Amino acid sequence: MLNQAELCNQKFWDEIATVHLKSYQSVKTLQDGGIALREIELMELGEVTGKTLLHLQCHIGTDSLSWARQGAIVTGIDFSAQSIACANQLKQELQLPATFLQSSVYDLRTTLQGQFDVVYTSKGVLCWLKDLDEWAAIIAHFLKPQGVFYLMESHPICNIFDDLKKGDLSIIYPYFHTADPIFWENNAPDYDDKTYFPKNPSFEWVWSISDILNALLKAGLSLEFFNEYDKLFWKRFPDMVENDDGWCHLPQYVGKLPLIFTLRARKGFK
Numbered sequence: 001m002l003n004q005a006e007l008c009n010q011k012f013w014d015e016i017a018t019v020h021l022k023s024y025q026s027v028k029t030l031q032d033g034g035i036a037l038r039e040i041e042l043m044e045l046g047e048v049t050g051k052t053l054l055h056l057q058c059h060i061g062t063d064s065l066s067w068a069r070q071g072a073i074v075t076g077i078d079f080s081a082q083s084i085a086c087a088n089q090l091k092q093e094l095q096l097p098a099t100f101l102q103s104s105v106y107d108l109r110t111t112l113q114g115q116f117d118v119v120y121t122s123k124g125v126l127c128w129l130k131d132l133d134e135w136a137a138i139i140a141h142f143l144k145p146q147g148v149f150y151l152m153e154s155h156p157i158c159n160i161f162d163d164l165k166k167g168d169l170s171i172i173y174p175y176f177h178t179a180d181p182i183f184w185e186n187n188a189p190d191y192d193d194k195t196y197f198p199k200n201p202s203f204e205w206v207w208s209i210s211d212i213l214n215a216l217l218k219a220g221l222s223l224e225f226f227n228e229y230d231k232l233f234w235k236r237f238p239d240m241v242e243n244d245d246g247w248c249h250l251p252q253y254v255g256k257l258p259l260i261f262t263l264r265a266r267k268g269f270k
């Protein structure tokens with residue numbers, strides 16, 4: 001059952017799903033016959049043709065449908081009904097095979113059957129999760145023996161800085177987990193459609209790198225690699241510059257500050 005903070009987040013994501021269906025560049029990329037995935041994900045996850053892939057927190061399905069276009073047999077799940085409706089609309093329009101299911105990550109053991117070759121999740125997912133140990137246990141549950149989990153996410157160190165301030169970064173938020181989530185009034189524009197101001201507030205949980213790694217290790221997964229990069233998949237800070245390749249950089253911190261991390265973990269040992 002969803003708690004108050006999650007119910008609030010569900011309303012928030014239901015509100016902006018249709019906004020994103022219109023604004024996401026990745027929708028246009030898919031409509032033009034391309035894929036929305038980053039080269040790092042493609043290279044690090046490896047060949048997916050013919051593999052079953054479970055995409056957690058798939059939002060409007062742009063990454064799920066991209067993996068389907070790469071040949072994976074995809075199931076995307078998200079707790080926002082509007083996100084799943086948009087994903088199904090896009091699937092129909094693009095005539096790509098995928099299964100979309102409305103479910104909280106935490107309910108999946110009862111809402112979804114089977115095991116998968118790959119569990120994938122990426123780009124703005126961990127801050128919405130109330131319990132990382134349970135999240136990791138659910139990932140392990142849905143992986144076949146030798147199956148791989150892949151994650152690309154913004155680096156937790158980014159979460160400590162004031163993301164409205166120009167110039168030198170200044171620390172205003174905690175790096176370490178706090179029991180209560182942070183409440184966001186959301187008086188700022190949407191992260192993708194800068195002309196849209198969400199009406200619903202949201203709650204976000206803070207997780208450190210050690211929380212993430214320890215949760216996966218505790219669930220019995222073996223870490224195959226952990227990488228950090230000084231570029232980000234969205235324009236998070238006012239001074240960020242977006243390159244032609246779609247990656248955003250902080251010019252004064254290039255080579256000094258990690259902005260994303262990726263990891264791959266396996267169920268069992270290789």
Ligand SMILES: C[S@@+](CC[C@H](N)C(=O)[O-])C[C@H]1O[C@@H](n2cnc3c(N)ncnc32)[C@H](O)[C@@H]1O
Pocket residue numbers: 006009010013057058059060061062063077078079080083103104105106122123124125128129
């Ligand atoms: C930032 S979006 C993910 C973005 C996605 N990677 C993309 O590029 O479109 C976060 C998603 O997590 C979903 N979400 C948040 N909490 C969830 C939960 N407990 N279970 C399932 N989905 C959840 C939201 O509905 C939203 O679609």
